[in-house]
Amino acid sequence: MKSFRQIRNILVMNEPPNIFRKFTGLFRTSGGRIFYGWWVLAVCALISAVGTGILYHSFTVFFLPLKRDLGVTSAAISLLYGAARLEGGIEGPVVGYLIDRFGPRKLILIGTSLCGLGLILLSTVDSFWTFFLIYVFVVSLGSNAGFFHPLSTAVNKWFIRHRGLGFSVIASSGSVGGMIMAPLLSFIILDYGWRVGALFAGCLVLGISIPAAIPIRHSPESMGLHPDGKPPSKRPEEAGAQPETILQDVHFPVREALRTFQFWLLMAGLSLRLLVTVALNTHFVPLLVWKGMGEAASAYLVSLFAFASIPLAIGLGWLGDHWNKARLSSLCIIPNIVAMMGMVFSDGPFFLYLFPFAFALAMGTAPLNWAMIGDFFGRGSYATLRGIMGIGYGTATFLSPIYAGWVFDRTESYTLVLVTFSIIFAVCAGFFAVLRPPPLPLKKAGREG
Numbered sequence: 001m002k003s004f005r006q007i008r009n010i011l012v013m014n015e016p017p018n019i020f021r022k023f024t025g026l027f028r029t030s031g032g033r034i035f036y037g038w039w040v041l042a043v044c045a046l047i048s049a050v051g052t053g054i055l056y057h058s059f060t061v062f063f064l065p066l067k068r069d070l071g072v073t074s075a076a077i078s079l080l081y082g083a084a085r086l087e088g089g090i091e092g093p094v095v096g097y098l099i100d101r102f103g104p105r106k107l108i109l110i111g112t113s114l115c116g117l118g119l120i121l122l123s124t125v126d127s128f129w130t131f132f133l134i135y136v137f138v139v140s141l142g143s144n145a146g147f148f149h150p151l152s153t154a155v156n157k158w159f160i161r162h163r164g165l166g167f168s169v170i171a172s173s174g175s176v177g178g179m180i181m182a183p184l185l186s187f188i189i190l191d192y193g194w195r196v197g198a199l200f201a202g203c204l205v206l207g208i209s210i211p212a213a214i215p216i217r218h219s220p221e222s223m224g225l226h227p228d229g230k231p232p233s234k235r236p237e238e239a240g241a242q243p244e245t246i247l248q249d250v251h252f253p254v255r256e257a258l259r260t261f262q263f264w265l266l267m268a269g270l271s272l273r274l275l276v277t278v279a280l281n282t283h284f285v286p287l288l289v290w291k292g293m294g295e296a297a298s299a300y301l302v303s304l305f306a307f308a309s310i311p312l313a314i315g316l317g318w319l320g321d322h323w324n325k326a327r328l329s330s331l332c333i334i335p336n337i338v339a340m341m342g343m344v345f346s347d348g349p350f351f352l353y354l355f356p357f358a359f360a361l362a363m364g365t366a367p368l369n370w371a372m373i374g375d376f377f378g379r380g381s382y383a384t385l386r387g388i389m390g391i392g393y394g395t396a397t398f399l400s401p402i403y404a405g406w407v408f409d410r411t412e413s414y415t416l417v418l419v420t421f422s423i424i425f426a427v428c429a430g431f432f433a434v435l436r437p438p439p440l441p442l443k444k445a446g447r448e449g
Contacts, residue, residue: 035229037158037220041166043212044151045173047108050208051115051147053177054185054201055139057306060284061186061299065194070128074286078405080132081282082398084140088148089394095145096387100380103218104150104157111146112209115139119202123195146209149390153383156374157219160227163374164325167367168317175313175360178306186299219379227379251378252441257385262376262438265431269326270369271393272428273333276421277363279400284359287414291343291352305356305363312364320368325375329365330432336362337425340418362425376437 059081067077099107118138125131155166181201189197220227257263280287284305288298320328339358342351373389374382404417 036217036223036225037166037227037229040154040158040216041169043215044154045169046212047112047209048147048151048170049173049177050205051112051143051177052174053179053181053306054119054205055115055143055147056281057174057178057302058181058185060282060286060302061182061189061295062194062197063282063286064289064295065189066131069194070131072128073409074405075402075409076128076405078282078401080135081278082400082402083132083136084143085278085401086394086398087136087140088144089390089392089398091141091144092149092387092390092394093384094387095149096383096385096390099150099153099383104154104383105213105216105218107150108146108213108216109210111142111144111150112205112213113146114142115146116142116202116204116206116209118142119198119205121202123199123202149383149386152370152386154216156371156382157379158227160374160379161230162228162321163371164317164320164368165314166317167371168313168315168320168364171317171364171367172310172313175306175309175363179303179310182299182302182306186296190296250376250440251380252376252385252438254381254384254388256441257377257381257438258388260438262435263385265435266369266372266376267389267392269329269428269431269435270389271396272424272431273329273362273365273369274393275396275400276336276425276428277359277366278397279404279417279421280359282401283404283408283414283417286408287343288352290408290414291347293352301352301356305360308357308360309363312360313367316364317367317371320371325368325372326432326435329368329372330429332361332365333425333429333432337422337429340422340425344415344418372435 063077066072066080067074070076095107115138118134118141121134121138122131125134151170152167155170156163159166185197185201188200217223220229252260284302285295285298288301289295293301316328316332335354335358339351339355343355370386373386377385400421403420404414407417408414
């Protein structure tokens with residue numbers, strides 16, 4: 001047996017350098033240089049922090065000021081968010097094709113420019129329908145083309161083994177942006193008006209997103225590199241591992257992917273998750289105000305939600321690279337159902353403070369969901385397939401915020417909304433629980449078999 005001193009020397013002197021080398025090796029190519037994909041991920045995360053932080057996590061702070069100033073109902077304000085999502089679903093296949101054809105950088109430059117200019121234009125309007133047209137056909141068009149689809153496509157192009165981690169970095173960066181922007185925009189809006197808030201947001205989008213997009217390259221192959229910075233993995237049987245433990249760079253042509261049951265089941269699970277989370281995000285502040293909180297305090301809970309999303313998204317992304325992403329997605333939805341039902345049947349503060357954390361956990365499954373598209377169907381047609389899925393989740397997220405606003409206008413309560421969303425979330429969790437990867441296309445299976 002080794003003496004205590006020998007064991008101590010092994011632990012203190014040998015292990016840390018090995019762990020350090022293993023950690024730093026994650027970021028380097030087989031030639032020892034830092035993998036360029038991590039720089040791509042860094043600038044994509046910066047763009048996501050600005051765009052997602054403002055347009056997704058923080059735009060709820062505009063809800064009540066717009067409702068008061070424009071003299072409209074909750075359903076009308078919800079229509080803005082719902083129509084923006086529907087527009088995103090309609091444009092999704094076209095945007096996806098353009099990204100796969102011309103690369104993510106060009107779409108980011110065009111889309112973020114439209115979005116920033118649209119937000120600046122919003123600061124000049126005085127009527128609801130003018131606001132609606134600019135928000136849906138300029139801001140939303142630009143944000144869907146410039147933020148969500150191309151950033152995910154860039155990550156999917158540059159990573160295979162670390163795809164879950166890459167997507168979680170993008171998601172958590174959006175949460176960082178929301179954590180900063182929600183209270184900042186709330187302060188600006190409550191003290192200076194929503195128009196100043198929109199002007200500030202537009203200038204921020206233009207000033208950060210456009211310069212950050214310039215270093216993004218189309219793919220590792222365009223620079224003579226491999227995805228993840230390492231040569232492709234051995235086939236599972238050659239490596240002596242189970243097939244599901246090694247991610248392979250599969251390739252499904254669009255038509256073959258559409259023929260698989262897994263594509264439609266994944267699309268259904270994504271659509272149901274987004275149906276609930278988009279509506280809850282839109283009504284986050286009004287929902288908490290309904291439960292007795294003030295607007296400023298509710299905005300800080302938005303920030304708390306965004307803060308909680310950061311470690312949860314990173315942790316789930318890392319875990320998803322080592323475990324089943326679909327099962328993780330299913331399990332992480334359950335606490336949100338508990339929180340929503342708790343808010344229905346309890347007036348105490350416990351479920352009000354549980355809700356941001358449970359919602360963050362459900363939102364933390366987003367990078368797992370988007371990574372599954374790449375895991376299941378590969379890198380070549382990712383943006384096109386995601387765009388086609390956008391038709392489903394775009395329609396779902398068009399209806400759900402309007403439904404929530406319509407119910408509240410008529411009942412002055414979110415009780416029916418929360419019960420409905422709890423049932424939908426339960427179905428969504430079931431879909432993810434049974435989801436498995438599709439069999440390889442026949443040509444690929446024959447070539448490898």
